[in-house]
Amino acid sequence: MVVDVEKEAATDGGTHQQSRPIIFDDAEIDKMGRIRPEVFRNVWVEIGFCICILTSSIVAEFLISGFNVLLPVVIEDLQIDPSKRTWPANVFALVTGALLLPFGRLADMYGGYVVFLFGLTWMAVWSLIGGFSINFIMLVMCRALQGIGAAAFLPAGIMLLGSVYRPGPRKNVVFSFYGACAPFGFFFGICLAGLSGQYLTWGWFFWIGTILLGVVVVGSVFLVPNDRKSPQDIVMxxxxxxxxxxxxxxxxxxxxxxxxxxxxxxxxxxxxxxxxxxxxxxxxxxxxxxxxxLLPLSLFQLKYMKSLVFCLFLSYGSFGIYLFYASFYMETVLHISPLLSAGWFAPLAITGIVIGTLGGFVLHRLTGTVMLAISTIGFLISSLLFALTPDHPSYWAWILPAMICASIGIDITFNISNIFITSNVPADQQGLAGALINVLLFVGMSIWLGIADYAVSTDAHLGLKVSYNVGFYLAVAIAGLALLLVLGRIRIGKAKSDLTVAERDELEQELLRRRNAGVSKPPK
Incomplete structure (x- = not known):
């Protein structure tokens, strides 16, 4: 593709003279998608920026997943009624999911930098206080207020990444590592939760999170580009x-x-x-x-967007069911210790790092449709292996492949959706893009996990193994539906270097102006 856009400047005498043509050919566009963004003065500042954004995602997953492992210890220490035991775990995701869209709008109004720092600082404060909880009410309140922080910095983080990096291999690499943060944060969370519950007090789980958040806040002040702006024409x-x-x-x-x-x-x-x-x-x-x-319906006019959103809702639901019941299955059916269970989850994090390292070099070579098909097959196989696991399974034959497939599923899905959505919305809607991505993740996992919990409890009289298998088969079914949706309804191309949305819009306007003026089209 060669794009030649000639801009004309009017002279005082009313005549027009041609300025120097702006030419974009394949080589130039590819180069723009590979070079370091101009906002970073050197590569070390860029690496520091990426570490801050990626670590924020890790800490969010750390505080969500790790707390589920710590919950039995907290319930016993605070003497929480068993009928209320799910609230300390669920209220975080509940508040986060409900506030993502408003904070996405605030990021578009005031800039990602301000909202990102606010979210990190807010969560650090309530994580610190949460470690001192003395009763059920205080714990639930702190968890809910932590969720407000996550609702702020998660969409703002994606907004910052999406606005700094233009479509191309460099963006693919960064988003591949960002996608690896979810399984790594999950593994990191359950490991530290197990250590805190067994060797320290459970409060240290929150205080370690506070320390990590404090480090990210300090780093972000100096390393994250300050895109602060006034709302201007954008309103809540x-x-x-x-x-x-x-x-x-x-x-x-x-x-x-x-x-x-x-x-x-x-x-x-x-x-x-x-x-x-x-x-x-x-x-x-x-x-x-x-x-x-808050959520413009015009966003869904983008080709394949409706199908992609539904596919993500199914895929994240399948992954949420797998994570929840795989952990319970290993500890209550296979009777392994929480620390050994954390060790068995290690391939989830390791595979995520490998995909993060290699993904940026693959995403511009394979179509998004092929990658999404691979990811949904990964979701399907991971749950199917647990559903078919014998009474005394070999870790290497059953658990390890399931963990690898689950990591392939979530990493690729998160990468493709992030890159596709952030590359196809304008700069003033990048906060919305980050919010939508995370809403699908949180709400999809919460709703499908609730459906799975109901199905599992209905068959509880048949024993733990059989009832848990009901949850795994539900995850297989919705992953299969997602796969059919990808094969039949979604056609996403390669994530290669391309013009930004603003550049594409400018080109369309220029071509329209030239046609109206009777000027020939640019050569291709």
Whole structure:
């Protein structure tokens, strides 16, 4: 492809003279996708920037996944009623998922730098306080307030990456490493949770997180580009914020607690109906009422976007079910210790690092459709292996391949979706892009895990192994549906060097101007 855009400048006499043509050919576009962004004065500043963004993602996953391992110790120490034991774990994801879109809008209004630093600092403060929790209420409040921090810095982090790096191999490498942060953070979290619960006090789990967040805050002040700006023409969609927040809280609660109270119980039925009604109201507000919608429906006009969003919702749900029940299966069915269980999860992190290292050199060679197909097959095989695991399985034959396949699934899915979405939305919607990506992750995992929990509890009388297998087979089914969706409805090309959205828009406007002026099209 050769793009030759000739800009004309008007002279005082009313005549026009041609300025120097701006020429983009394949070699030049490829070069722009490989070089260091101009915002970094040297490669060390760029590496420091990437470390700050990647570490923030690791800490978020650390505080989510690790806490599930620590929960039995916390329940015993604080004497929490068994009927309330899921709340300290679920409230974090509940609040985070519900506030991602508003914070994505704030990032677009004020810049990713401000929102990123706010989120990190806020979470550090409440992680520090959370380690001193003396009762159930204090713990739940601290976990909920931690979720506000994650809702701020997660979309802001993706916004910063997406706005700094233009489409090309360099962006692929960075997002590949970012995708590896989820399994690495999970492994890091369960390891430190096991160590804290067994050799220290459980409060140290939060305080270690506080220390990590403090280091990232200090580093980010000096290494993250300051893109602070005034809102100008961008405003908050308050009606969309209120309706989406309430809808997501109610829906996730209904699906999460349906296994404990049953779908016919008043609190589940009422919250489900209200949640559906508010979500329908949110869609109406975004389509008909809001001047600047929190989630503009025009975003879904992008080719294959609707199918991709549904595919991600299924894929993240399958992965969430796998992570949750694989951990319980190993400890309660195979009767291994929490520390050994953490060791068995190690391939999840190691494979993620390998994919992060190699992914940037592959994503521009294979189409996104092929990569998504590979990832959904990874999700399918990982859960299927656990479902078919014999009573006394060999780790090398059953568990290890399952962990590798799960890592392949989540890393590739996260990479492809991040690159595709951030490369196809304009600069003033990068916060929205980061929010949407994380909403699909948090809400997809929460809702499908709630459905799986209900299915597993229904067959609990058949024994742990059989009931857990119900959850694994559900994960296989939705991963299979995601695979069919990829093969039948999604066609994403290679993640190669390309023009940015702004450059493509400028080119289209210039071509339109030339056609209207009767000027021939640029050569190709």
């Amino acid at each position: 969609d308050w009606w969309g914020l209120g309706s989406s927040f309430a809808a997501l809280i109610l829906l996730v609660y209904a699906f999460t607690d349906s296994a404990h109270y049953g779908w016919k119980s008043p609190q589940i039925l009422v919250t489900l109906i209200l949640g559906i009604g508010l979500f329908a109201g949110f869609l109406y507000i975004e389509a008909k009422v809001a001047i600047q919608p």
